[in-house]
Amino acid sequence: MDNKNFVLKARKKVKEGLSIDDLIRKLIAFSDSLEKGENTLFEQLNDLYFLYYPEAANKLKERDVFIKELKEACNREDVSKKLGISIESMGYDLQDDEIQLLSLSINEINNISDLRKIVSERLSEIIKKNYPNLTAVLGSEITARMIYLAGSAYSLMLMPSSKIQVLGAEKAMFAARRKKATPKYGIIYNHELVISTPDKLKGKVSKVIAAYSSLAAKTDVLSKEDKSSKIIEKMMKDISKARTKNGT
Amino acid sequence: MELKKVIDRVYWLLDKRRTLVTLSAYGEKSVYGEKIFNFGGKIYREWVPYRSKFSAAFYKGLNGVDIKDSYKVLYLGASSGTTVSHVSDIVGTNGQVFAVEIAEEMAVNLILLAEERNNIFPIVDDARKPENYKIDIPMCDLLYQDVAQRDQTDIFIKNSDLFLKSGKIGIFAIKTRSIDVSTDPKEVVRNEIRKLRGKFDILREINLYPYQKDHSLLILRKK
Numbered sequence: 415m416d417n418k419n420f421v422l423k424a425r426k427k428v429k430e431g432l433s434i435d436d437l438i439r440k441l442i443a444f445s446d447s448l449e450k451g452e453n454t455l456f457e458q459l460n461d462l463y464f465l466y467y468p469e470a471a472n473k474l475k476e477r478d479v480f481i482k483e484l485k486e487a488c489n490r491e492d493v494s495k496k497l498g499i500s501i502e503s504m505g506y507d508l509q510d511d512e513i514q515l516l517s518l519s520i521n522e523i524n525n526i527s528d529l530r531k532i533v534s535e536r537l538s539e540i541i542k543k544n545y546p547n548l549t550a551v552l553g554s555e556i557t558a559r560m561i562y563l564a565g566s567a568y569s570l571m572l573m574p575s576s577k578i579q580v581l582g583a584e585k586a587m588f589a590a591r592r593k594k595a596t597p598k599y600g601i602i603y604n605h606e607l608v609i610s611t612p613d614k615l616k617g618k619v620s621k622v623i624a625a626y627s628s629l630a631a632k633t634d635v636l637s638k639e640d641k642s643s644k645i646i647e648k649m650m651k652d653i654s655k656a657r658t659k660n661g662t
Numbered sequence: 663m664e665l666k667k668v669i670d671r672v673y674w675l676l677d678k679r680r681t682l683v684t685l686s687a688y689g690e691k692s693v694y695g696e697k698i699f700n701f702g703g704k705i706y707r708e709w710v711p712y713r714s715k716f717s718a719a720f721y722k723g724l725n726g727v728d729i730k731d732s733y734k735v736l737y738l739g740a741s742s743g744t745t746v747s748h749v750s751d752i753v754g755t756n757g758q759v760f761a762v763e764i765a766e767e768m769a770v771n772l773i774l775l776a777e778e779r780n781n782i783f784p785i786v787d788d789a790r791k792p793e794n795y796k797i798d799i800p801m802c803d804l805l806y807q808d809v810a811q812r813d814q815t816d817i818f819i820k821n822s823d824l825f826l827k828s829g830k831i832g833i834f835a836i837k838t839r840s841i842d843v844s845t846d847p848k849e850v851v852r853n854e855i856r857k858l859r860g861k862f863d864i865l866r867e868i869n870l871y872p873y874q875k876d877h878s879l880l881i882l883r884k885k
Contacts, residue, residue, distance in 0.1 A: 417776055420776070425773055427787070428766045436766075
């Protein structure tokens with residue numbers, strides 16, 4: 415018996431089995447890694463720059479500001495003019511070669527930062543196009559993360575809304591097996607409607623949002639129609655109900 | 663260095679420490695980065711216990727399984743084909759390894775492996791639904807299962823009913839964490855054994871610690 419037929423059949427199945435969800439999952443992991451790398455590199459580089467010009471490094475503790483101010487030039491002459499601080503520094507005097515190395519590194523972080531922006535833009539475009547209902551309910555970023563955590567939009571659709579509500583809070587969920595209370599929200603906590611709700615009612619609001627994201631996921635996966643305006647309208651009604659019931 | 667035979671084509675390579683190796687049936691190419699030994703004109707591949715539960719069982723004292731040349735093996739949960747490559751070594755070029763894997767990305771490596779080793783027959787399908795691949799597979803001499811699923815015991819029973827010859831061996835890697843996280847692992851294994859008793863004789867139960875965490879390997883004989 416020859417295994418050629420098996421190989422052909424298996425190859426075909428793999429090709430058919432891969433979907434847009436896999437792309438979403440990989441892109442979100444990639445974008446997370448980029449952000450992580452960006453932060454680590456920034457920390458180290460800021461530390462390095464501190465040695466040369468501590469007065470400036472002290473002012474540029476924010477990552478994006480640091481990159482923006484220093485990406486053109488990072489020697490003392492230019493930076494002191496830009497930031498309006500004294501050129502007299504307590505720092506260690508570096509050779510031109512080392513200063514060049516610094517500016518090269520800053521440019522590299524800038525590139526990574528740009529790449530991350532492009533990746534997340536593209537990601538949100540993909541999400542919006544493929545899952546319009548979920549995007550309307552959750553926003554593209556949380557939708558992407560939900561799909562990432564669930565594995566695929568299909569398995570997200572199969573989940574009960576109570577599970578969607580605590581998706582991303584697995585640690586707290588397992589802690590709840592021993593004594594502690596169950597978590598009220600997972601990554602849904604970052605939803606703008608949850609953020610704008612007073613703490614006491616956050617649990618309730620996230621419950622409503624979870625219920626509607628479950629509905630939206632089912633609409634996206636099964637009917638593929640864009641019924642977002644209807645869903646949003648109903649959701650807003652329920653949310654305002656949940657908010658007013660306790661008299662806040 | 664000297665070789666000590668464990669079963670056909672599986673040896674302990676005795677040096678300062680012992681290393682489990684299989685006699686390569688397909689040349690000297692390393693499949694997953696394992697070491698290759700050239701000994702007495704023959705090529706042996708290291709079988710790493712941290713990567714393969716089957717290998718870990720040998721390190722934990724398993725000294726004989728009914729698996730040899732020309733055997734037909736059904737392997738459920740083949741993943742990227744690490745253990746499969748060694749099983750393919752053991753059954754040799756006349757044997758057949760039917761490797762079932764459901765995750766597409768894992769299956770890619772398996773398929774690429776099968777293109778090099780033509781005794782591996784890759785099947786991208788759900789082991790829960792053996793009726794899907796029933797027509798393709800003959801009765802087998804060995805059933806090996808390593809799927810981390812809650813219903814892994816049911817999957818094992820279902821597949822052994824369809825594909826395993828009676829009197830032959832089934833090897834079953836239980837991941838206790840997948841079945842129940844909150845109960846004691848020993849208790850979980852005991853429960854699963856109870857389910858299997860009707861159809862199998864339990865020959866051995868091997869705890870794979872420290873090579874694999876929360877895993878036990880059961881060696882069973884179909885009644």
